[in-house]
Amino acid sequence: MQEWTVNSLSIELRRDRRTLTKIIAESGLKPVSEGKRSKYYHLADVVGALFGSDDLDLQQERAKLAQKQTEKAELQIAEMRTTLIDAEEVKETWTKYVMSCRAKLLSLPTKMASEVLTVDTLQEAQDVIKLHVNEALKELATD
Secondary structure (H helix, E strand, O other): OOOOOOHHHEEEEEEEEHHHHHHHHHHHOOEEEEOOOOEEEEHHHHHHHHHHOOOOHHHHHHHHHHHHHHHHHHHHHHHHHHHHOOOHHHHHHHEEEEEEEHHHHHHHHHHHHHHHHHOHHHHHHHHOOOOHHHHHHHHHOOO
């Protein structure tokens, strides 16, 4: 296994040399060997000291990941159940709405005919028609 000096570790890990030295000292990490001017460490040991964990349990981490993925899938399913609507129900609702619109539109000439005949100007005829169309739209909006 390769041995690293604090200087080379600081470059590799992109950390300040003084900060890295302090973390190594506080963690009680002993060098694997010492030269005349330098102490040598294993990269894995320093990374463990740096991140506060000597060893990560891979199985435990995978189990956590699987649990989180399961929770996410369950939330997505629950959300889908509340947002999805049966296609037949949508079809029935829209059919009722369209039939209601059709009935309102077909009744307009009968309702307006007598009133339009009694007006004297084109503007009055337009006003009568607009009034009945707006009434029909309001009725449709409340259905």
